[in-house]
Amino acid sequence: MTRANFALLILIVIVASLPLFGGAYALRVGTLACMYAIFALSWNVVGGFAGYPSFATAASFGLGAYVTGILLNNGVPLPAALAGTFIALFLGAVALGAVLLRLRGHYFAIASLSLVEVFRELINNATDLTGGGMGLNIPLASSSGILADAMFFFYAMWGLLVLTALVVIVVSVSKLGFGLSCIRQNETAANMVGLNTTLYKSIAFGLSACFVGTAGGLYAAWVHYIDPSDVFDILYSVKPIVMALMGGLGSPLGVVCGAFLYLGLEEVVWRNYIQIHSGVLGVLIIVLLLFLPHGLISLRWAMVWRKVKHA
Amino acid sequence: MLAVQVLINALVLGCLYACIAIGFSLVWGVLNVINLIHGSFIVLGAYLAWGAYQWAHISPWYALLFAAPLFFGFGYLLQRLLLNRVISAPVLVTLTLTFGLDLILNNAMIYYFKADYRKLTLSPPTGSISLFDVVVPVDRLIATASALALTGLLYLLLRRSKVGRAIVAVRLDRDAAVLMGVDVKSIYAVAFGLGAALAGCAGVLMALIFPISPLTSSAYLGKAFVVCVLGGLGSVSGALAGGLLLALVEGIGSVYLGPAHATTLSFVLLIVFLVARPQGLLGRKGFE
Numbered sequence: 001m002t003r004a005n006f007a008l009l010i011l012i013v014i015v016a017s018l019p020l021f022g023g024a025y026a027l028r029v030g031t032l033a034c035m036y037a038i039f040a041l042s043w044n045v046v047g048g049f050a051g052y053p054s055f056a057t058a059a060s061f062g063l064g065a066y067v068t069g070i071l072l073n074n075g076v077p078l079p080a081a082l083a084g085t086f087i088a089l090f091l092g093a094v095a096l097g098a099v100l101l102r103l104r105g106h107y108f109a110i111a112s113l114s115l116v117e118v119f120r121e122l123i124n125n126a127t128d129l130t131g132g133g134m135g136l137n138i139p140l141a142s143s144s145g146i147l148a149d150a151m152f153f154f155y156a157m158w159g160l161l162v163l164t165a166l167v168v169i170v171v172s173v174s175k176l177g178f179g180l181s182c183i184r185q186n187e188t189a190a191n192m193v194g195l196n197t198t199l200y201k202s203i204a205f206g207l208s209a210c211f212v213g214t215a216g217g218l219y220a221a222w223v224h225y226i227d228p229s230d231v232f233d234i235l236y237s238v239k240p241i242v243m244a245l246m247g248g249l250g251s252p253l254g255v256v257c258g259a260f261l262y263l264g265l266e267e268v269v270w271r272n273y274i275q276i277h278s279g280v281l282g283v284l285i286i287v288l289l290l291f292l293p294h295g296l297i298s299l300r301w302a303m304v305w306r307k308v309k310h311a
Numbered sequence: 312m313l314a315v316q317v318l319i320n321a322l323v324l325g326c327l328y329a330c331i332a333i334g335f336s337l338v339w340g341v342l343n344v345i346n347l348i349h350g351s352f353i354v355l356g357a358y359l360a361w362g363a364y365q366w367a368h369i370s371p372w373y374a375l376l377f378a379a380p381l382f383f384g385f386g387y388l389l390q391r392l393l394l395n396r397v398i399s400a401p402v403l404v405t406l407t408l409t410f411g412l413d414l415i416l417n418n419a420m421i422y423y424f425k426a427d428y429r430k431l432t433l434s435p436p437t438g439s440i441s442l443f444d445v446v447v448p449v450d451r452l453i454a455t456a457s458a459l460a461l462t463g464l465l466y467l468l469l470r471r472s473k474v475g476r477a478i479v480a481v482r483l484d485r486d487a488a489v490l491m492g493v494d495v496k497s498i499y500a501v502a503f504g505l506g507a508a509l510a511g512c513a514g515v516l517m518a519l520i521f522p523i524s525p526l527t528s529s530a531y532l533g534k535a536f537v538v539c540v541l542g543g544l545g546s547v548s549g550a551l552a553g554g555l556l557l558a559l560v561e562g563i564g565s566v567y568l569g570p571a572h573a574t575t576l577s578f579v580l581l582i583v584f585l586v587a588r589p590q591g592l593l594g595r596k597g598f599e
Binding site for chain 1: 343345397407412415418540585
């Protein structure tokens with residue numbers, strides 16, 4: 001285990017102590033922080049390790065939310081519904097990935113972007129099953145009080161984050177991770193030396209979908225009401241990319257730091273400039289891309305490097 | 312008769328789709344940038360036409376004349392000042408940058424115009440022509456003719472003018488163009504400006520037909536995506552072919568499957584094309 005991965009786990013453990021410091025608001029922000037970190041870590045598998053610009057996060061999130069929501073409405077208990085969502089999303093994404101990942105660059109970006117549109121429209125039109133544009137109501141899981149509920153969902157989301165982080169760390173040090181970084185550097189060469197690139201990419205795509213989908217399921221159970229324009233919001237696809245660019249592409253620790261930083265900024269901007277919050281977000285994105293193209297993590301390494309040189 | 316009506320509708324709508332997509336296609340083909348701000352440019356153009364008509368009683372046909380230089384200047388400056396700085400960065404960076412720009416422009420429009428749907432209503436209304444059982448609204452017909460004219464103008468510009476030849480040269484082989492003495496940075500800016508001008512003009516035409524709201528920008532952007540991929544990148548004829556095909560599929564789809572499924576169908580078509588024929592209907596392989 002490298003030092004950065006160790007630091008990542010410590011950071012996540014620190015997040016778990018959040019309920020000690022505040023009430024319902026801290027729990028809500030904490031749950032969102034864990035959700036965003038799951039997004040960023042998952043996106044990083046396909047976007048950071050394999051270097052494929054995926055915009056499919058919102059599709060996984062929305063599908064996961066709907067699969068879990070429908071299962072819950074049919075009387076399936078929450079843990080089973082989440083497990084079902086996890087497996088369904090993984091298998092579905094592996095199959096889709098095998099087809100879509102033959103595309104590269106811009107073309108892959110657009111195909112993954114249109115996945116979001118396709119699934120949103122499908123769910124919008126399958127009114128009998130999903131409620132269509134009216135949305136889907138999800139029954140309350142328990143009646144043990146608001147704060148207990150918030151606590152439960154915070155720890156559920158946190159647990160999922162821990163699982164995601166462990167899997168991503170294992171992937172990053174395994175043969176799979178090595179293969180993915182070969183694909184990022186030169187896919188044709190990786191293919192030439194006998195790497196089954198299609199298989200590797202599909203698995204990466206599956207891994208990037210299943211955790212996000214399960215997070216979507218938890219989100220659905222948490223907010224009790226979902227509708228297509230909410231859970232298939234294209235911003236869910238873009239946010240993880242911004243987080244990764246903020247924190248440092250490819251590094252699990254970097255993207256999680258980016259996710260937390262992004263959430264902090266979002267909360268501040270949202271609270272103070274409600275009318276122009278997305279504009280402020282746009283300015284932030286541009287400033288970041290122009291002045292800090294390699295993310296926060298590069299800042300730190302650059303400083304360390306300077307110190308070493310001076311010593 | 313239904314078949315003829317569907318066909319005519321597709322023809323009218325297809326030219327408009329081509330007009331929406333052509334600027335986007337130009338920027339993608341020449342600069343290799345997916346310009347996510349395109350949809351908001353179109354909406355801004357629509358507001359320009361609406362405002363000019365509402366406040367100064369300038370007919371949308373004249374609005375085209377000042378929309379084009381205005382948007383060209385805006386696009387030129389945007390490329391010169393911002394995008395040229397990151398133009399050589401990977402896909403993700405330029406795409407995210409234009410996304411940020413789009414957030415700003417769209418938010419500004421929501422702030423100033425509110426998210427309400429508005430409609431530019433010409434008075435007196437232009438009515439419609441009906442021939443046998445086929446009905447075509449006149450304003451749509453004029454918008455289509457203007458869209459075709461704009462497309463033709465771009466075609467001539469790319470074919471005949473010196474700047475146009477330089478743009479095509481940069482698109483075909485950037486390095487060779489540099490060796491031939493083409494100033495790539497300024498060609499990039501001109502191409503982006505042209506893309507913006509076409510988007511603005513398309514917006515003016517859209518204002519005649521569709522309701523205007525900042526929230527419609529993503530729908531326009533989606534159409535531009537699909538048309539580009541269907542027709543092939545960066546070529547005028549490709550955008551026209553893609554636009555017509557998309558309009559035809561949507562028209563037939565909404566007749567036989569219901570209008571709710573038309574969008575789904577168009578995106579499914581997009582994915583099928585991406586996988587099976589990424590160079591588009593008229594594109595050549597290895598050209599993208």
